[in-house]
Amino acid sequence: MxxxxxxxxxxxxxxxxxxxxxxxxxxxxxxxxxxxxxxxxxxxxxxxxxxxxxxxxxxxxxxxxxxxxxxxxxxxxxxxxxxxxxxxxxxxxxxxxxxxxxxxxxxxxxxxxxxxxxxxxxxxxxxxxxxxxxxxxxxxxxxxxxxxxxxxxxGFGVATFERSIKVDTGPKFRIRHEPVGRVEIADPRVLLDLAPEVFEQVHHRTPGSIVRQDSYRHHVSGR
Ligand SMILES: CC(C)(COP(=O)(O)OP(=O)(O)OC[C@H]1O[C@@H](n2cnc3c(N)ncnc32)[C@H](O)[C@@H]1OP(=O)(O)O)[C@@H](O)C(=O)NCCC(=O)NCCS
Structure with a gap:
């Protein structure tokens, strides 16, 4: 029909x-x-x-x-x-x-x-x-x-589950590699172009990842 x-x-x-x-x-x-x-x-x-x-x-x-x-x-x-x-x-x-x-x-x-x-x-x-x-x-x-x-x-089924973990960031918490780069605050608008670039890298490394619809970058950038 x-x-x-x-x-x-x-x-x-x-x-x-x-x-x-x-x-x-x-x-x-x-x-x-x-x-x-x-x-x-x-x-x-x-x-x-x-x-x-x-x-x-x-x-x-x-x-x-x-x-x-x-x-x-x-x-x-x-x-x-x-x-x-x-x-x-x-x-x-x-x-x-x-x-x-x-x-x-x-x-x-x-x-x-x-x-x-x-x-x-x-x-x-x-x-x-x-x-x-x-x-x-x-x-x-x-x-x-x-x-x-x-x-x-x-014919659809569950693709993934959500899990929550708590990380104790007390004295025993250490990152085991040398950090690279630095953390700065940016204007959220840069995410319009930056978010897809970051996602692209994660997507290629992550089995199960699916390419996002265009609206996501607009949401995260505040547009
Ligand atoms: C969900 C919705 C699209 C169903 O549309 P519909 O035309 O009434 O569905 P159908 O009459 O074609 O029913 C198809 C099957 O789904 C089942 N079904 C329909 N609505 C259901 C519901 N809310 N929960 C569970 N099963 C449902 C029917 O029993 C039927 O089963 P069967 O064919 O195995 O006997 C409609 O209720 C709707 O628009 N809801 C609000 C928006 C929404 O929730 N959309 C889905 C987003 S995930």
């Missing part, structure tokens, strides 16, 4: 890329992002923030899937230009060790509007997308789940 190649009487599925204000398809991308906010019951974002996010999506080359209702909505209901379900994807590399990186389909912004839940829309979007990823030669799909219990049925 949620395969863009297939439309049925009730729904119409569209897949498109994020675009900037100058593009005639801007409204479609903007309303898709607003629909993600409805799905997560988030506060509505300002126009300025929406434009920033769409620019980051362009940097990620994300594909945005929206499911739209065909029928005329009842009086006072949201405009049908807002999709009732959203599904975002991007491609990044996963370090699988031994110097190898695997193209990975990353999935994000999975929402179905409250009024349309439990009718199989998520299942339709996920099934179509994973089939598409397989056809595109992907062996791996990954997501971070707000609600973990949803995704096992689609």
């Amino acid at each position: 949620a395969d863009p190649k297939e439309t049925n009487e009730k729904y119409n599925v569209k897949r498109f890329r994020s675009v900037g204000k100058e593009n005639p398809d801007y409204g479609q991308a903007r309303d898709w992002l607003r629909a993600v906010g409805f799905g997560f019951h988030d506060e509505q974002r300002s126009d300025e923030l929406i434009d920033k996010i769409l620019a980051m999506y362009q940097a990620d080359n994300r594909e945005l899937t929206g499911v739209y209702v065909n029928e005329e909505p009842p009086l006072h209901a949201l405009n049908p230009g807002f999709p009732v379900a959203t599904f975002g994807t991007l491609e990044n590399k996963l370090n699988v060790g031994f110097g190898e990186e695997l193209r990975t389909r990353q999935i994000t912004a999975v929402t179905v509007r409250g009024t349309h839940r439990r009718h199989g829309i998520l299942r339709g979007m996920m099934t179509a997308d994973l089939a598409d990823a397989k056809d595109g030669g992907f062996a791996m799909a990954a997501l971070t789940a707000s609600e973990a219990s949803i995704y096992g049925r689609f």
